[in-house]
Amino acid sequence: MNFLSKRRRHAAARPLLLLLALLVVGVGYSVVSPQQTSADTDMSQQVEEGKALFNVSCSSCHGLNGEGTTQGPSLIGVGTASVNFQVATGRMPAARPEAQIPARTPLYSAEQVNALAAYISTWGAGVESPKESQYSPEGLSAEEIARGGALFRANCSACHGIVGGGGALPGGKYAPSLLETANIHVWEAMRTGPQQMPVFSKDVISDDDAREIIGYLNEAHSQPTFGGLGMGENGPVSEGFWVFIFGIGGLALIATWIAKKGARAR
Amino acid sequence: MMAKPTIITESSPALEAEEAPVTKKSPVAGPLGWADDRLGLAKLGRGNLRKVFPDHWSFLLGEVALYSFVILLLTGVFLTIWYKPSMAEIEYAGSYQLMKGIPMSEALSSTLNISFDVRGGLLVRQIHHWAALLFVAAAFVHMLRVFFTGAFRKPREVNWLIGVGLLSMSLIAGFAGYSLPDDLLSGTGLRFVDGLIRSIPIIGTWAEFFVFGGQFPGDIIIPRLYMVHILLVPGLLLGLISAHLALVVYHKHTQYPGPGRTENNVVGYPLFPVYMAKAGGFFFVVFGLLVLMGGLFQINPVWLYGPYDPAKITAGSQPDWYMGFVEGAIRIVPNWETHIWGTTWSWNVFVPGLGMMGLLFGLLAAWPFVEAWLTGDKREHHVLDRPRNVPTRTALGVAGITAFSLFMIGGGNDIIATRFRLDLNAITLFLRVAVFVLPVIAFLITRRVCIGLQRADKERVLHGSESGIISRAPDGGYSEPHLPISVDEQYTLTSHLQHAVLEAGPTADENGIRIKQKVSPLRARLSRWFLEHDAAKPTAAELEEAASHGVGGVREIEAAEARALEESSNR
């Protein structure tokens, strides 16, 4: 103690102490989290990849730092769920400005989407992409799936039509058909509310509700069309169309034949 | 190649049926004879069974409506056995998985049971619904046939009015049936009608309470509609159809113009056995077609729509086709409302909603009388018009169909927008203009086409049909000799009446005393509008001239030149 206290005003003491402190922190850090360095580099690699992709295909509309431009909104804090939904359904990168950006075949692989999401969330976090247990309808009972139908009719049918066949909205916009939509995208659409669609937060539709809705959609779209061919499934509009084509048209042909034919049945 | 001659309906061997010799004894023996001695049906039947019916496919359209109605009665009885007209809420416990445990009215639950748990239930439900659509469609098309051929003229005006009654009844029947399952779609339809009722100025709200027994939806509307659907309207329809058919028999059916057909006879086949066999066979054709449609094509899948809840609505909600024009009118009318002293006057619903229906049925009911007023025609007519021979009426009909269709498109504007990737608002804007402009265009085009066809008929009568042989004259000119057409065809093409335009009558008699004008200037003007476009049919003198000229050969060339001259002087 004496030795140290005596030399504490030595000219080299401060630099030495600093060195010591750094050493302790450095060693301590490497002991506490030895494996994080590699993850970190992975992460930063993913972010780098995302950044490269972003700069090439997204920045023209969303700005180099996601701050938004006249061509596209700010992406700060949109969350990975939104990015995943937008890019994995092929909506982004948008090809051109139009009334509503349509879903297309996605341009990027799952890894690339994740990379973009990782990069975009460096500007701020938002709604995270769900884990499978949050959206998978696995293990739901028939009643729960039926309840999902009731939830769907209460919250979604007004725009998406009955069983999600799609519907028109004002201004050339539309709520798309959900026949082909992947389960995860249904969850993400509800949570992020793309374009005209409202956001359905956890308070409105819990994850269990969401699973029931998804279960209902899967079930409704895989069941057979009871009662015969759907004939376009446009409800009364197509029914009226067909009654004129087959009913009136067909019977008029047969009536012509009868009116001609009977002439011999004197 | 000979040009195709105008189609002439074949002449029939049987003109007006002869009365069978009256025998004192009953013509039938055995138990039938026993019944006949008491009921005297054979005698009654003899006259009526030998009634003559002319043959034309378009005369079977009324029958399609009739047979659909019979099929509706048959399938409807089946459905009443299981359907429960109750709005009491229960939990669905049937076998359709996607509704398991969902609270719904007994009405919907029983409809689902019919669809999934009653053997053959879904088939019968679907036949019933297809038959309903076909019934109204056939009634409409049948009405158009009657309209375009002038079958509504004296003495059949009353039967036309009965027809208008039938049409309105069938809309009500269809609508009531559409509401019975109490699914989301039918509830939405009811809500629509609720809006219509409430839009009636002054008494709207009161009327709503009267109809629904309180505020919408209440719990008695389904039982009430059930009564309307299975008792009241079918009863009225049955009565009206009987009267309708009785009048057809009484007046005898009309016939298309043709050789041997006059205003005083009917050319065709006796009701029994020929027409009976045909008509009976046709019933089974209609039934068969409806069973096929019911079996093969899904209609109104109530299980997808789920229970009605006033808080819910689904995109793509539509009424059945025959109400589409009202729905469309409401969709395209701008949002006009007046607020006076805290009350709302919803012109946007009242005018297009009730106005459209009033307009349609009002115009239809008035037309036979309007036309008689325009032509001043008080004669009886049993020979039908060929539509071209009354160009203005035909054009009005086509304009009406155009307007009706455009409104119907308005009713499905959202479906059209999604299926054809169009802008919903653009469709609405387009329709707002189109419902006024396109009927006028359709009117002008149709009238033009009719007049063109009339001229072509006249050509044919006076100058024969093109022989298809081109001959070259010694001086190098080419010509196509014409062949004379048969007298039968000439008759068919020229037998129609042409009315003279009404002239405004004098306002004073020869002594200068004011008298009531027989024909007012307005009536004269409208009459001119209605009649003056007819291309005059060949006069007797012209016919004679053409006959003496002989048709064909070199003469024809002269005739053609003369015609060319005449044409150019006409312009």
Ligand code: HEM
């Ligand atoms: C709703 C169901 C209806 C049924 C079941 C029905 C049935 C019939 C039948 C079977 C005939 C004889 C065959 C024919 O000419 O087609 C007939 C004739 C007639 N119908 Fe109808 N009809 C209906 C609606 C209407 C309507 C909506 C109108 C017009 C507004 C109408 C006006 C007439 C007239 C004027 C005739 C006499 C036609 C003639 O002698 O040429 N009917 N109807």
